[in-house]
Amino acid sequence: MTTAATSHVNPVIVIAVVLSAILEVLDSTIVNVALPHIQAAFGATTDQATWILTSYIVSAVVVMPLTGFVARRIGRRRLILTAVTGFAAMSVMCGLSWSLETIVAFRLAQGMFGAFLIPLSQSILFDSFPREKRGQAMGIFGLGVVVAPVLGPTVGALLTEYFSWRMVFFVNLPVAAMALLLLAGELPDDETEDVKIDWKGLAMLAVGIGCLQFVLDQGETKDWLSSRVIQMTVIASVLGALGFVIHALTSKNSVVDLRLFADRNFALCNLIIAGFAISLFGGIAILPTFVQSLLNYPVIDSGLLFIPRGLTAGLSMVATGAVLVTRFDPRMLAGIGLLLTAIGNFMLGALNLNAGFWQLAWPGAVSGLGMGLVFVPMSILAFESISKTRQDEASGLFNVTRQLGSSVGISIVGTWVVRGLQTNTAALSQNVTPYNPAAQAYLQPLGLTPDSAEGAAILGQEISRQAEMISYLTVFNNLGVMALATIPLLFFCRAQKPGTQAAVQAH
Template sequence: MTAPAASRINPVIVVAVVLSAILEVLDSTIVNVALPHIQAAFGATTDQATWILTSYIVSAVVVMPLTGFVARRVGRRRLILTAIIGFTTMSVLCGLSWSLETIVIFRLAQGMFGAFLIPLSQSILFDAFPREKRGQAMAVFGLGVVVAPVLGPTVGAILTEYFSWRMVFFVNLPVAAMALLLLAGELPEDETEEVRIDWAGLALLAIGIGCLQFVLDQGETKDWLSSHAIQLAVIASVLGALGFLYHALTSRNSVVDLRLFADRNFALCNLVIAGFAISLFGGIAILPTFVQNLLDYPVIESGHLFIPRGIAAGISMVATGAILVSRFDPRVLAGVGMLLTAISNFMLGALNLNAGFWQLAWPGAVSGLGMGLVFVPMSILAFESISKSRQDEASGLFNVTRQLGSSVGISLVGTWVVRGMQTNTAVLSQNVTPYNPAAQAYLAPLGLTPDSAQGAAFLGQEISRQAELISYLTVFNNLGLLALATIPLLFFCKAPKAETQAQVHAH
């Protein structure tokens, strides 16, 4: 598939594809806040309600690697317009849902259409900007892809609190309408190819990735391998992945071209972006429950905590793409960004039960600054040697890696928090007895004693709170260590070509 050379940047297309990206990534986080309200509306259990999130993510992750294949077959323009229309239609149907079963089905379909939006938006932007201005392209793209999901919980909290949970789906309509109108008017037609459908590869890929995503989403809820469903999903995922790997390496018409990973930069950048996603989105996932369950923050105020992070990320994206990436080695910039991500998690890992709003918000701002420093340079390094004809496919794989990384992060932190609480409660309980002077001194101002029923209940409650606090702090520190461990991988990447750097600096 060919695309016109970008002699002049078309701002209309730039705005349109960023809106398309926002459409998908905002929806991936905005629903989380409304989930308890949806659960109450349909009388669903917590396990059942999580399928509203899981169905979307599983279908999106399975379909996303197929972006290049489908774009070659039907054309990039037709695919992105169809994806926007389908995504918006499913959003409306989600908002009109009358039962848990219907909303899960509509979310499944919404994820399938939404899967194409991020990779296509990224590759269209790459074509809209000349190579020497890719830093600017990724800064613009990053404003949508990284800032929108950070602010999603804030928007979702406001809509749910003051209107209805249904509004988190209807809010997509104006964004989609604007993106559709702009793209329909400005995005040129492109060539298509007669590509044979690789049904075997498609089935194996769907089984491998779909079952893996199911394990990550439902593992903690179902107590991992003690559940027969998780055991079967693990076996199916491994067999599907191995089967797809063999098929892709021996077939000439594989639905996904794994030879892209022969490019050193692309392979390493996928590893780094996965580590970054685990560290970043793992922390974002548990922060609302941390402040609401332990610090008694209302939903609205917990959403406000993400505003400084979003503002800092926006500033970082623009500064990195417009200024820094033309003056510094992208590997160094990404390394600094990963360091800031680690520092942010370490700051959260040093808090206590008396932490105030800004003690919780400042680490988010530090993390936001790191987001731009990681996202923009990593996108440039990953696609440094990828030809235009393979950008749709490479973008699909890169974004699948980012999505799986965030899923792994969310799954890991959920497990760490629960297991940590159990361990910490057992350890703390061993040291609190009716004869412990510290326990007696703690209860004395309240007129209680450790051997009284009220005193024992009060101590039990406090032990639970402290055990939960220690668990959360340990998780934040673990995420910080993971971010640090990812940094050395950056320096195995090849630096951008000298002539490209010279062109960037000249502009």
């Protein structure tokens, strides 16, 4: 189905697939900043508005593992052209939406089209570059996949503040048009296969992954297992996942080949990239809320905080892909990257309520350096032994794992913040009484006492602020520990020595 990579790399195809990747990943974070404005425009509650995000993510996660199957059936070229066109069309419809119901429906369809873009872009890049230059391919790919979502909040903040929330959808059009034009002109036709549709496996996969993503997105809002809806969804997810695994391992025509995980590197790299995504995207998800709600940063400044992270991430991607992976053991590079990710989180976990802009931005810059050092080596190690005919399918699974890791990170940090706030408020309140000298000293400059109504109100507000701050700091430190805990898995990965013939020979 695919042609062997030659020493000549077509730069047009490289640009086209990176633009295709940027379409999907940018849209996954750019909408977050505009969500309050969309909520106000449609008079929706917070719970209802979250469906604008949930619908997109659920549909994308369900469809993404099917990339290899659909690419074999209709062809890689036709699939990516259809995906870019459909994504652009749904972006327009999202921007023109007239109600909450319509934007959720269009986001659902947008996620289905967008699901194919990342895996296809990655596998096309792999085929476009000779094996010894895969580091460069993944460095370029990482610029789109990892740097774009980091800068998404900045772009979303600027568009929402100076134009309209609808622009966060319309901004996709020029990117999609350029990608479509380049792909149509340069991407060659490929062969198709008469693959039988595994409807039974497809249904179980959709239930298993879709319900899991729903639980991760809505669990905190609905108080997890206290909700009957979450209970039933968890049961459905477990049954769907178990049924699919059994079916996939016993069927010759499974819609997704789980035997790919028999490859040790592929299985381990999936675990590592999931842990990395939890640590990285969990922190990225709560940083805007942290600085806006607690430190009173305006939305523009909260978006600008991500620029240093994006710049260092871009530098790291290019340097790692072009130079470092050819000279150093990729496992060592990934270990350093995970360490930098942990350090960035620990730096955020050491802040106080008086933190300035650069105190908040520098930790992101440190984590940004770690992004390229993790993503590029992990992508190379994961596909080290995967044949060309299975790259589309493997890429789909690898990116589903990354997406689920991101969802788990976002979900658990939300839970940690809320529950930490409750615990910390109760603990701090026990020590603040009208007879506490510290409380009396705090109110004395204001001419108030702890037993007065106004004094008690001020103390209550300060307790709430301190409790929330402690909660956020605990979350950042937990995410740092998560990154560190992933490092030992690297020792079990196999890697060829840089520069050896075995490391660069083609399949």
